[in-house]
Amino acid sequence: MSDEERDDLLDGLIEAASQLVVDELDEPLEAPPFAAVIGRARRLDPASVSDEWSTPHAAKTRAASERSSDPLALFLDAARDDAEADIRGHIALVGDNPPHAPALRPSAAPRRWTRIVIGLAAAAAVALAVLDGLDDRVFATRGGASQGLFQSVVDRLFSRTSAGGEAVHHDAPPSPAPTRAARDRRDEPAATVEAPTPAPAPEPERDSEAIDEIDEIDAPAIEEPAARPKEQVRPSAPPRPTLADLLQALDDDAEAALADGDIATADALYQEIIRRGGRSRRVERAYGDRFTIARRTADLEARVALWQEYLEQFPRGRYAEDASAGLCHAQDTRDASSASTCWRAYLERFPDGVYSARARRALGEPGDGDDRGTPTP
DSSP states (O other): OOHHHHHHHHHHHHHHHHHHHHHHHHSOOOOOOHHHHHHHHHHHOGGGSOTTTOOHHHHHHHHHHHTOOOTTHHHHHHHHHHHHHHHHHHHHHHOSSOTTOOOOOOOHHHHHHHHHHHHHHHHHHHHHHHHHTSOHHHIIIIIHHHHHHHHHHHHHHHHHHTTTSSOOOTTSOOOOOOOHHHHHHHHSOTTOOOOOOOOOOOOOOOOHHHHHHHHHHHSOOOOOOOOOOOOOOOOOOOOOOOHHHHHHHHHHHHHHHHHTTOHHHHHHHHHHHHHHHTTOHHHHHHHHHHHHHHHHHOOHHHHHHHHHHHHHHOTTSTTHHHHHHHHHHHHHTTOHHHHHHHHHHHHHHOTTOTTHHHHHHHHTOOOOSOOOOSOOO
16 A cells, blocks of 8 residues: 555544544534433432332333444443443442432533544544555654554544543634543532542653644634834935926027027027927027028028928928928029929928019919019018
C-alpha cells in the first residue's frame, strides 16, 4: 500500500469518526418512559423500589435491550455496567430511603456520550487493525508517526465534542471536559450528596511531532499589520507653463528686442514661435512680423523663401494674396514664361484681387482697376 493510499484510508476513518460525532450531536434527546426507569432501578437494587411502582413493561424493555442487534451492543453493555456500578455506589452512600433523596429521573446524556465514545473507540480499533496489515517496510519508517497522528486526532475530536455537545471550530482552542462531579452538581439539586469522583485515567502518550503538526494547523500565526507610515505632505510643485504662455512670452521678448533695435534677436524669437506654434493665429502674426523685417534687411532670395514657406503652411491665410503676388513679381526679373504662368495662377485664384490689374498687364490683357504696383508683403 502506497503512502497516498494509506493517507486516504486514514482520512476516511477520521471523517467517518467525525461524522459519527456530528450525527450523535444532531440526534434529539428522548426521555425513556417512566416504566423503563422504574424497571432499571429495580434491576439495580430491588430493595430501593417499591413493588407497587414496578410494571411488566420494565421486563419487556430489558428483554428488548438484550435482543438488540446493534453491532455496538458489547460496548454498550460494558458502559451500562459501569453506570450501574456508579448508581449502586451512590445508593450505598446515601442509604436505601434517605429523608431527602431525589426522585429517580432518566438521563439520556450518559447513554448519548457513551455511544459517541464507543464509536470513536471502534473507529480507532479499525484504524489500528488496518495499520497492522500494512507493509512492514512502510510501517517501519512511518507507521509509528501515522499511529501517533491518528491517535492525536481522535483524542482532539473527543475533547472537542465532550466540551458541551457542540462541534468546535479548528480556530478555537479545545475546552476542558467537565468532570463527573461537575455534571452531578449540574443535574442534581443542592441537597444531593455527591459520590466520590474516581481518579482520572492517564492520557495516552502521543507523538510530539504529530501534535506540533496539528497545533500548527489549528492555530495559525496571526501576523499583525505593520503600522502605516505617516504620509508626508509634499509641497505642491508650481504649475508648468502652457504652450500659450510660452508663445506669449516669446512674443513679448521679440517686441522688446525690436524696441531695443536688436532685429536679429527679434527675428530669431519669431522663428521660435513659428516652430512651436503650429497653425495658430499667433504664428501667422509672427510671419507678418518676419515679412516686415525681411523687407528691411533681407535680399530677394530670402524673401522668396519666406513667401514659399508661408504659403505651404497657410495657403489661405491673411497674407496668401500678397505672398503669391510677391513670388510672381520675383519671376518677372528672372523668366518671363514662368512669370506669365505665375500671374495666370494668381488671377485664377484671386480674380478680383488687389494685384489683378498688374497680373493682366503682365499677361498682355486689358484690365481695369487700380495698379498697386510691386507687391510688398
